[in-house]
Amino acid sequence: MIGIFLIGSLLISLAYFFSKNHLLNVVLAFAFCLLHGALAIDVYIHRDITQLVYFTPDALAVILVCVNSIICIPVFYHSFVYFSKHPYKPHEMGLFFGAMVLLTASISAAYLSNHMGILWIFVELTTLSASALIYHRRNKLTLEGTWKYIFICSISITLVFIGILFVTLAIQHKGITDLFYTTLSENATLLSPFWLKLSFLFIFTGFTAKAGLVPMYTAGIDAKDKAPYPAGAILASVLMNVGFVGIFRFYEITSHTEIFAWTNNILLISAILSVFVAAVYMLRVKNIKRMMAYSGVEHMGIIMLGIAAGGIGYYAAILHLILHSFAKPALFFQFGQIYRTYGSKSVYDVGHYFKYNITGALVLLFAFFIVTAMPPSGMFVSEFLVFKSLFASGYLWVLILTMILLTVIIWAFGKNVFKMLFIKPVDFDESNVTRIPFSESLSQYILLALVVYLGLNPPEQLVSLIHSAISTLPK
Amino acid sequence: MRMISLLLILITSFFFTGIIIRTKSILSGRKGPGIMQPMKDIIRSLRIGSVYSKTTSFIFQLAPTVYIATILMAILFIPFGNQRGVLSFNGDFVFFAYTLALGKFFMIIASLDTGSSFEGMGASREALYSMLVEPAFFIIMGSFSLLTGFTSFVDIFSAMHFGSYVTYGLGALAAFVFAIIALIENSRMPVDDPKTHLELTMIHEVMILDNSGYDLGLILYGTNLKFAMYGALIANFFHTPGYEWYYSIPIFFGVQLAFAVTVGVVESFSARFRMNHNPQFILMFTSISLLIFLGVLLLTGKII
Amino acid sequence: MINILLIVFTISLIYLAMANRMLTYIRIIAFQGALLFGVAFIELIEISLPNLVFVLLETIIIKAVAIPLFIKYIIDRNHITREAEPYVSNFFSVVIVTVIILGSFFLANAITGTHVRKIFFIVALSSLFTGLYIIITRRKILTHVMGFLIIENGVFVLSLAVGSEMPMLVNIGILLDIFVSVILLGIFADKIGDVFEEQDVEQLRNLKD
Structure with a gap:
């Protein structure tokens, strides 16, 4: 085949x-x-x-x-x-x-x-x-x-x-x-x-x-x-x-x-630096697409943290990888609608999105909650398990540092997203805004729902697949 | 027998600059002066008296003599094939290098003695380039003494010719670096142009602006001697072990001739580097000699 | 003989650090291709004939002739100035490349119980890091490509070290070489010449946060 x-x-x-x-x-x-x-x-x-x-x-x-x-x-x-x-x-x-x-x-x-x-x-x-x-x-x-x-x-x-x-x-x-x-x-x-x-x-x-x-x-x-x-x-x-x-x-x-312990250290260093870089750039980036891209850097960092920590972290890392692959396309698809509405990639030019495209705005809001791993999101589960594995393997300071950095990322991400959703844009000509049909947002709802479902209630087959994927790694 | 290398170097020194100038004139299609012309100029200078500025002290008068004396001293150490030089002891290549450095030191303080800003500038450049080129010499000699296990010129050169083909490769590379060192030490192209007459771009020539007559003759002859000395050093990489010593004489003159012609060709076809490109050019040869050192380390397996 | 060729290869790296004209760079790259031809010929003489012919043709035709000529063509076509325009003075470049060579030497000596000949390893690593250094410190886009070609040459030397046992890896390496050279040079330098007036990395500074 x-x-x-x-x-x-x-x-x-x-x-x-x-x-x-x-x-x-x-x-x-x-x-x-x-x-x-x-x-x-x-x-x-x-x-x-x-x-x-x-x-x-x-x-x-x-x-x-x-x-x-x-x-x-x-x-x-x-x-x-x-x-x-x-x-x-x-x-x-x-x-x-x-x-x-x-x-x-x-x-x-x-x-x-x-x-x-x-x-x-x-x-x-x-x-x-x-x-x-x-x-x-x-x-x-x-x-x-x-x-x-x-x-x-x-x-x-x-x-x-x-x-x-x-x-x-x-x-x-x-x-x-x-x-x-x-x-x-x-x-x-x-x-x-x-x-x-x-x-x-x-x-x-x-x-x-x-x-x-x-x-x-x-x-x-x-x-x-x-x-x-x-x-x-x-x-x-x-x-x-x-x-x-x-x-x-x-x-x-x-x-x-x-050399297993040594490789874990390499992964850990790279992972923390990735989360750090993502946090730094999320604070200053004003381009929506780049902001989403840096969010990807952050998530790969979290996945590598899970791999480096071991134990339950392996499972969490693979799960996080799957969920992230579903959540991030939803954001990018939604960006296409934002760009069509405002004709700009900059956070400064985008605002009051609820007024122009309510279904799209809801997608953006949900996607924000899901990507930043707020509780209904499946990524909350995987991220939580990563933290648990970090704690269990004694990387307490790494855990604290990561959590601080994640808070910064959530704040920066949220600041921009809520600006786009609720604050009125400057010099925006409302007259020829194209209305975007609901059907275009449907796929994003499905993807986001998949993230929630797979994270909170992973099907038996998926769990067994993940377990067999990590079966060769030491416990 | 120990005098043989001294004699041969002295003979070569009479013709060396002449051959360079002759090559240049042939290549540029001029009739040019005869081979003995530079020597005639030197002899003319030696015949007339020197003029000394009132601001200079005895150092200025002493320096040219010290300069030529150190070069002659250094020549005493050069071996000829398996024949020792007049002087030879363990570690003599260090003595050789510092003898030459002493002469250069006197030239530098003499030029500072005149109080001329141009000469100070030239002295500073000359000192910088000598400083940059010195590691190359020491690294090469050090690596060959590591390779052969001896520390005097004659032993190193004799023992080098019984190694593998890699030794010959390294030897050829070292000969090349020595040729460049000779060019730099004698302030020739591509580092310095002896024909230039603008004080701002001169190096060696500007340093000896105030010397005249007898002193100038000594300094000019010193250049000839130095060329012949380095040529002899290079010729030692090519001598014939296992044969009688007189077989090496044609090789010696052949190498000297080839060296002089090469210098002439290089000077005809290349322009002088910009002043700020010189340091990196010279440093490159230190790096290449480091490569020779690394190659020797690999060969001998003497690794830290 | 291989040792001498590889030492000359390393000298060409040092010369690269002090070169300041694009033409010198091109000559060095062509010269390195010819050297690699010699090394490959001596080292791989035992492998099967089609493989050997492929490797030798790649080194002599592509590395030593085609790519240098093509870079020359690009320079002429896009009216690129002949200075290499480094950010760092050449003096420090020579120092740094020397340090790189020394560093790879000491790294190679730290290895125990290896069957690869050390000189291949040293030359490959020096070439790799020199290429990276050239990429970091030169201003022109084309010089970056040349830095990449230097890296490729280093990889080729390294793959020769294992080449007589695994000729397939040499072939993959060569495919990478051809592929990237064609992509980077063929399509891109051409396009960049069309879109931008000057081939300066400064022109590629608009994408930022």
């Missing part, structure tokens, strides 16, 4: 590049969503069965592929909405959708691959297809964003490659000749700790560009800002999960070795 999926997405993507017909585009979008859904069902049924040598749908991959196939439906819907409101040339639309299909497919393939080299190749592909999306609008600023994204991602992908080379040095003369994660994990104790440490540093640094953690988070921020909002939704959710998967799979290998 994975082979069919890859070939099918390639064909759909090619068809998009040559398509100039709107109806054909819609049909292709349906076909791709169906194909992706079929892949999700297939990997769920045939769990842990290796396909095409290099792809093994383990529990983590199954969860993330399912998330990806759910997200891609509203993404395609909102892409069509985006194109219906913005002028475009036919080939631009084909290029956009083709790149989108390629991006989504390579993200899923990256989740599924169980070989370091293959994962690396697909991550490289995500950079290429994402840059086509970012450059969609073809002006100076998008060019700048794309340039920075490609450049920083190229450097990070090179760092990952160096990390892989170090792994090969670590396994030299140990009787291992391939780079499958399963083989490496089984033989982890044989590997030379020095090279493993070095390769962890390089691979971690490299993947932070995708995951949106300190030190390489900057590329992602500009990219999410400059990409059209449906693409921004992908960049801010499922693409960040690719970076997480890259880090997590290598973390699993190191968890069986003597």
